[in-house]
Amino acid sequence: MHLKNLSILFGKDLKYIHSTNLQIKDRFFGKISNMPQNKKSIDCEGLLLIPGFVNSHTHIGDSIAKDVATSGTVDDKIHPIMGIKPRILRKSDPEHLVSFMKNSCLSMIRKGITTFVDFRESELAGILLLKRAISQVPIRAIILGRIEYYQDQNQVQKNTQLPILQRKNLLTILRSCDGLGVSGPNENSNSVLQYLSKTKKMRAIHSAETIESSKKSIKITKKSETSRALLLKPHFLVHMTYAKQNDLRDAAKKTRGIVICPRANASLAEGIPDFLLMEKNGCRVAIGTDNVMINPPDMFREMDYLWKVTMGTHKKRVDPKEILKMATVNGGILLGRKIGSIEPKYLADGIFIDKHSLDLEPMHNPYASIVHRASESTIRAVMIGGRIVHGKF
Structure with a gap:
């Protein structure tokens, strides 16, 4: 495919190029050129x-549980043992779960999400359900499974090892997914985290999402939640809303970065992640939308919220390009994959935005326009791996 007269945000710095030609070959981006070429092209x-x-x-x-629990604490809603979420998942008809997960995937595509990373519950059964949900949806899913094994305070303090049965279960799970998405360090002893760190696939873990979880770690182990999360040797950490500066510095040295979920933290009344502090301490930051039961999976809304709430709380300007990088370039880097950037040899995933749409025209600053004015309605088409999967042009 050869595209001409196209504006693009090019490379890892999202350089704005007003008009160029772009080649797409074998699912990957090719070269850009300002000179027309003798090929059949799309204007x-x-x-x-x-x-x-x-x-x-x-x-x-x-x-399946959208807005089921709008009140109560974080643990009331999403705790892996006590929360209403695991109870709903256990009691729901698998066919219904597949149907609503498929709907979420379709919703993501229409909103320009071409890759999503899912912390998948329910062990192998949950992984297989998600694979069924995406089997007929052309979206790229990175599935991080887990064993449903959670230790209590006594086991954590005694440094109880991972049982042999769970070790076998772990091998079965890892054969069917892209890696591990661990619930958090407070449910795992040092021994368990260190055992999981030896797995060869991608590893990620929730950490320092709430004040309560941070305090609990200190109380039980005398260590910060993040210092224990790093025993997993994760490729990236999730949340870090209440991580201290020394933990952020350690995260910058030992991981690829941090994924923050600002709307989820806000809707759970748990504060706003300070990505400026994270970046100041050397961390690369990406964005996720977290639980569908709490938020619709919409990166436009996530960027808009994060940009404005950060400027409002810090009382200083933030470059919208940095927010857009979190939703694109930085995610690809954290995952170690050639996605999230328009450059040669990267997978041809992209969103075609109508610059003349009512909400965007005239577009004086493309970064600000995308971050806080664009929406599903401004998308003309979505492309994944060089194929148009939604819309047309």
């Missing part, structure tokens, strides 16, 4: 191509 006048969104943290298994 993209009036369109801006941006990288496909990378939704770096989701739980779409709870798509």
Whole structure:
């Protein structure tokens, strides 16, 4: 495919190029050129191509439970043992779970999300249900499974090892997914976290999401939640809303970065992640939309919220380009994959934005326009791996 007269946000710095030609071959982006070529081409006048969104943290298994628990604590809602979420998942008809997860995937595509990373509950059965849900939906899913084994305070303090049965279960799970998405360090002893760190696939873990979980870690182990989460040797950490500066510095040295979920933290009344502090301490930051039961999986809304609430709380300007990088480039880097950027040899995932749409025209600053004015209605088409999967042009 050869596209001409196209505006793009190019490379890892999202450089704005007003008009160029772009080649797409064998699912990958090729070279850009300002010179017309003697090939059959598609005229993209009036369109801006941006990288496909990378939704770096989701739980779409709870798509069946939208807004079920709007009150109560975090633990009341999503705790892996005590929360209403695991009870709903256990009691729901598997066919219904598949149907609503599929709906969430379709919703993500229409909103420009081309890759999502899911922390998948319910062990192998949950992984297989999600695979069924995406089998007929052309979205890229990175599935991080888990064993449903959670230790109590006594086991954590005694440093209880992972039982042999769970070790076998872990091998079965890892054969069917892309890696591990661990619930958190407070439910796992040092021994368990260190055992899990030896797995060869991708590893990620929730950490320092709430004040209560941070205090609990200190109380039980005399260590910060993040210092124990790092025993997993994770590729990235999730949340870090209440991580201290020394933990952020350690995270910058020992991981690829942090995924924050600002709307989820806010809707759970748990505060706002300070990504400026994270970046100041050397952390790369990406964005996720978290639980579907709490938030619709919409990266436009996530970016808009994060940009404005950060400026409001810090009382200083934030470059909208940095927010857009979190939703695209940074997600690809955290995952170690050639996605999230429009450059040669990267997978051709992109969103074609109509620059003449009512909400965007005239577009004086493309980064600000995308971050706080664009929406599903401004998308002309969505492309994954060089194929148009939604819309047309």
